[in-house]
Amino acid sequence: MFIKDLKNCKEFIAGDNAILRELLHPDKEEINLRYSLAHAVxxxxxxxxxxxxxxxxxxxxxxxxxxxxxxxxSVEVHSGQAIYIPPNAIQCIKNIGHSDLKFLCIVEPAWRPEDEEVL
Incomplete structure (x- = not known):
């Protein structure tokens, strides 16, 4: 069994300037996954x-x-929604609320720096 608590994940600023915590990544834990899962703010x-x-x-x-x-x-999004982002699509998200915008990021195959381009 493998369980990882968000509060024990190191926080860092991602290339897109979101605050990120990696929850699951097959290159960083002994888990058999093809995708990565991160918490973003x-x-x-x-x-x-x-x-x-x-x-x-x-x-x-x-x-x-x-x-x-x-x-x-562009479209307004809110809690409870899943957003599919196609390969090579130019993307960003703007917080228009009165509190932090929190979301999960799932990338398959697992995210690697060489697969991302910040514009």
């Missing part, structure tokens, strides 16, 4: 940097609301 009034990944990504909004930008589209 964008502070009130802030926007993550525009970036794109070589592979698809899913955001699952836990708390707050924002505007999700994918290529030339």
């Amino acid at each position: 964008v502070k009130q009034g802030e926007t993550s940097s525009r970036h794109k990944l070589k592979y698809s990504e899913v955001y699952y909004i836990l708390e707050g609301k924002g505007i999700m930008y994918i290529d030339h589209e």
Whole structure:
């Protein structure tokens, strides 16, 4: 059995300027996964940097609301929604709420620095 507590995950600033904590990554734990799972936070009034990944990504909004930008589209998002981001799509998310915007990031295959380009 493998259990990892969010409060025990080291917090760092990701390339897109979101506050990130990696929960599951097959390169960092002895787990048999093809994807990575991270917890992200964008502070009130802030926007993550525009970036794109070589592979698809899913955001699952836990708390707050924002505007999700994918290529030339934008839509308001809120807790309880899952957002599919296609491979190579230019993306960012803006927090438009009155508190932190918190969401999970799922990347398959697992996220690697060489697969991301910050614009």
